[in-house]
Amino acid sequence: MDLSIVIPLFNEDESLPELAAWIERVVQENNYSYEIIMVDDGSTDDSWKVIEGLRAVNPNIKGIKFQRNYGKSAALNEGFKAAQGDVIITMDADMQDSPDEIPGLRKMIVEDGFDMVSGWKKKRYDNTLTKNIPSKFFNAAARKSSGIKLHDFNCGLKAYRKKVVKSIEVYGEMHRYIPILAKWAGFRKIGEKVVEHRPRKFGVTKFGWERFVNGFLDLFSIMFVGKFGKRPMHFFGLWGSVVFFTGFVIWAYLFIAKFAFQKYNMTDRPLFYIGVISLVIGVQMFLAGFLGELIARNSSERNTYLIEEKTGL
Numbered sequence: 001m002d003l004s005i006v007i008p009l010f011n012e013d014e015s016l017p018e019l020a021a022w023i024e025r026v027v028q029e030n031n032y033s034y035e036i037i038m039v040d041d042g043s044t045d046d047s048w049k050v051i052e053g054l055r056a057v058n059p060n061i062k063g064i065k066f067q068r069n070y071g072k073s074a075a076l077n078e079g080f081k082a083a084q085g086d087v088i089i090t091m092d093a094d095m096q097d098s099p100d101e102i103p104g105l106r107k108m109i110v111e112d113g114f115d116m117v118s119g120w121k122k123k124r125y126d127n128t129l130t131k132n133i134p135s136k137f138f139n140a141a142a143r144k145s146s147g148i149k150l151h152d153f154n155c156g157l158k159a160y161r162k163k164v165v166k167s168i169e170v171y172g173e174m175h176r177y178i179p180i181l182a183k184w185a186g187f188r189k190i191g192e193k194v195v196e197h198r199p200r201k202f203g204v205t206k207f208g209w210e211r212f213v214n215g216f217l218d219l220f221s222i223m224f225v226g227k228f229g230k231r232p233m234h235f236f237g238l239w240g241s242v243v244f245f246t247g248f249v250i251w252a253y254l255f256i257a258k259f260a261f262q263k264y265n266m267t268d269r270p271l272f273y274i275g276v277i278s279l280v281i282g283v284q285m286f287l288a289g290f291l292g293e294l295i296a297r298n299s300s301e302r303n304t305y306l307i308e309e310k311t312g313l
Contacts, residue, residue: 003027003034003106004085004162008075009093013046016093020054020061023099030103036061038093039079042069073175080165086110088165092156098196105159108191115164115187118150118179119157121197138176146180150192153179157195161187173218232292236285244282250275 005023009016020036027034038051040063051063064078076090087109091097101119108117135154142153154176168181179190228235254266254275266272 001035001085002032002087003102004083004088005034005036005102006039006076006079006083006088006090007036007093008039008041008072008079008090009043009047010041010069010072011043011045011047012093013043013050015095016047016050016054019093019095019099020058023102024058024060026099026102032106034060035083035085037079037082038063039075040065041071041075042066071173073170073173076175076178077170080168080170083162083165086162088160088162090156090158090160094200096198096200097157098198101157101193101195105157105193105195108193109159109161112191113189114159114191115161115189116179116182117159117191117193118152119155119195120151120192121155121157122151122194124197142177142180146177146183148179148183148190150179150190152192153177155195163187172221176218232295233289236289236292240282240285240289242282243278243285247275247278247280247282250278 007019016038023036036058038054038061040048040051048063048065051061051065055061055063062082064075064082066075066078079090080088087106089102089105091099097119105117105119108114135152139151139153143149158178160182164182164185164187167185167187168178170178170181174181182190224235250271254269254272258266
């Protein structure tokens with residue numbers, strides 16, 4: 001199969017028929033074998049009924065339905081599991097992503113050799129104050145911390161080699177950081193394509209201001225897990241030792257000063273309590289590192305590595 005098109009959606013019953021017809025026209029013009037996987041993330045409108053109706057007309061359309069709203073990451077993860085195409089393309093269901101971009105994205109994967117291509121909505125129709133400006137700060141932070149030179153990490157229009165989506169797990173709100181997840185999985189050839197951003201035609205946005213706060217928290221989380229997930233002692237042990245040593249030096253100083261000068265009680269000085277807290281925190285961080293190592297080394301995935309498929313000798 002040439003293409004799997006994964007569409008996560010929540011309350012998008014108005015846009016689905018037009019979107020499905022547009023995708024069908026594009027793939028037929030290019031003679032692609034394809035499937036459209038619509039993942040209903042617990043919609044409360046008639047989205048699932050619309051999917052069932054589209055499926056009855058076009059057997060290439062498949063549906064996955066959640067009992068409640070789990071979020072875009074969970075929807076993408078299930079779509080990735082079900083995808084069978086050599087190239088997987090994701091897009092939003094609100095008609096702001098253009099299916100006309102599909103051939104260009106697929107070409108960059110199949111002919112240009114990219115593992116993943118992320119869309120860049122260079123010209124946007126969103127509210128500048130509430131979306132564009134915060135998005136620029138978010139993308140700048142993601143570029144700086146990950147080293148991946150993308151302008152729009154959160155663009156829903158992306159293309160992947162099949163091996164990429166089968167090698168990563170998208171959870172929480174990590175859909176914003178799929179390029180980083182792909183990089184940590186060993187896929188280094190990540191490209192970017194300027195894509196059309198269309199004005200919203202149906203419905204309203206499903207994301208509020210809190211997505212920016214959660215976005216930065218998730219960025220810190222994924223960078224930490226990516227770097228220290230397999231060796232937590234390298235982080236907790238190092239900083240635990242530093243903090244413990246600081247507390248030990250403080251206590252040693254107070255102990256020597258007590259017997260050398262005998263002018264005060266150790267517990268009368270604020271420095272005493274700083275030393276106590278440093279010792280306790282240092283021990284706790286060291287124990288956290290040990291526990292993390294036990295969990296990591298007993299994980300069923302501790303020795304799972306991505307192996308490049310090769311034929312011949």
